[in-house]
Amino acid sequence: MEKPLVSVIIAAYNAEQYIEETLDSILNQSHQVLEIIVVDDGSIDRTAEIVKAFHPRVRYAYQENSGSCASPRNHGLRIARGKYLTFFDADDIMLPKKIEQQVREMEENPSAVLCVINYCNFTGKTRSNDHFSSCPLLTSYIRDLQKASFPLNALESTHLLIEENFTIASSPLFRAENVVKQGGFDTSLKACEDFHLIYRVASQGSMLVMPAIGFERRLHNTNMSADSERMLRNLIRSRQSLATYETNPDLKLRLQKRVLRYHRDLQSCLINKGQLRSAAKIFKETFPPRSLSDLNHDFRQSIKLTLRGMTTAPIDYLYRRGKRNG
Template identity: 30%
Template sequence: MPLVSVIIPAYNAEKTIQKTVASVLEQSLSDFELIIINSSSSDSTLNKISQIQDSRIKLFTYPQANASVNRNRGLLHTTTEFVSFLDADDLWKPDKLEAQYQALQENTEAVVAYSFTDAIDENGNFLRKCSHATWTGNVYPQLLLDDFIGSGSNVMVRRQVFREVGEFDELLTNAEDTDMWLRLAADYNFVPIKKVQILYRVSTNSKSSNILGSEASNLRIINKVFNNVPPTLKNLKSYRVANLYKYLSYKALTVEPGQQKTFHTARFLWMTIINDITIVKKMIIYKAIIKLIIMSILPKQTAKILLENFPKLSDMSTFFGYIKTEF
């Protein structure tokens, strides 16, 4: 029996699926099963997968559904003690499985292992450092503040705990991974691997680019979770909401001129201020307002040239420096 089950939900992933699968097949821990759930892709995803010959691959095709449904479908086919999930456009470093497996073997009280994540663009080029958190043991308070796991492609989990916490919430079309990590952290310990092992691909076609869907799903999760947390943790809600809107403001402003949703971007900035008034003392909020004005009132090409000539004005990554991660 393999040591680890890897689950990849795939839908119309023809541009990335082969590299994603290759990053699994090249793992230093080679004793795994790779379960690919093809969600009735209408492009050449199925053909791309079929070109890869490896006995560890188990391919299943189902009717089209969201990521939660497809992760749950994958769990039905697992046969191992440990499970990892990987989105069809993300990549792993070669030692990801081995390091996380070893961490869970050495820390028997932990049920989740996680690593550092960096963001890459559609061509695989480095964009920015993502979460490099090192919280260990009971990480629930920290995870209530900020989803430091960072993506659905990060963790390794002891499979039996899904019988306790349940499956992925199939009503969520965004942030279903955040919901699951919070449910796990409420009752179980986590252990970190202090190195970058996940490369999270930022794509205009990914579901994470749907900022309104992300807002709705995250607010639903936040409200659900904070309705049930101990009284001593309820004060963290406003910080979590502020963190959400800082992230949404960043996402909304990191698009080409003409692609921005002006009203919603202004609303995200306003909600950031309402939930964290200290942000008005920071230059980033004024840079964001100026950038939004430029993108909204100038012709697209003029705005693009202007922002390219002033890269410090265009760069919104400073928002991440004001995401609260400790209390």
């Protein structure tokens, strides 16, 4: 039987440091029926030079800088020809059987709209445990089912995604038609656009989950996750958008609760950074659900012993501001 074409789409911006290692890992896949597309999002380093000279199987496309991954990924989607799609980060490492394993599961389960696979984090020197083991709800499925892969229906997968967010951009293999039906990535989002698309696609059918490790996610100081404030603000935007999209009342409520929790985390983050005016703004937005006792705890953690006598003043300020403007 003829193997299906898989399009691997890589959004790259100033990726000269890691792109060769990433492309090598993709070219070394056991599933060789591949279309590899690198969309350069206006890089100003040697990304273009490296990719163009790398291998004839690697297709290079250029666009002006968009400031996010959503636009270059959509660019790749428009020119891709594969039955299946995977959007792979320009600094991650694909293990040799990732695509083969996912294609096999998708071919055997024609009703599935995507297949997600496990991964581990690495820094170039050290590697973490697999990511799924840090997700208790998902781990309970893995432990109970003891299978190489298992399906989650749309309600199960979206519920788990809200609670544990167990997957990232480089993990899924999508059936291309399902991504096209969803219109690709939401370009209004500057981050978390991968979760946003995965959630929307998963809501349309069954998701296959593979506990095997399929790739290594590289961690470094330019990752979005290294900037807590920026990450939290984008988590809030993406979940707010999905809460508007979601028609299931229970899932909508869960998304709204998650947004509130991220607002609280952001408030604590700002307090710890000494940005009290910004924290006050978040307090007003989440008042009254954010309790004064919780806020007081955050201030005490932030200001600590040296300013112990001043902790009540900012509390009183935030309380008065919240009451006056609420």
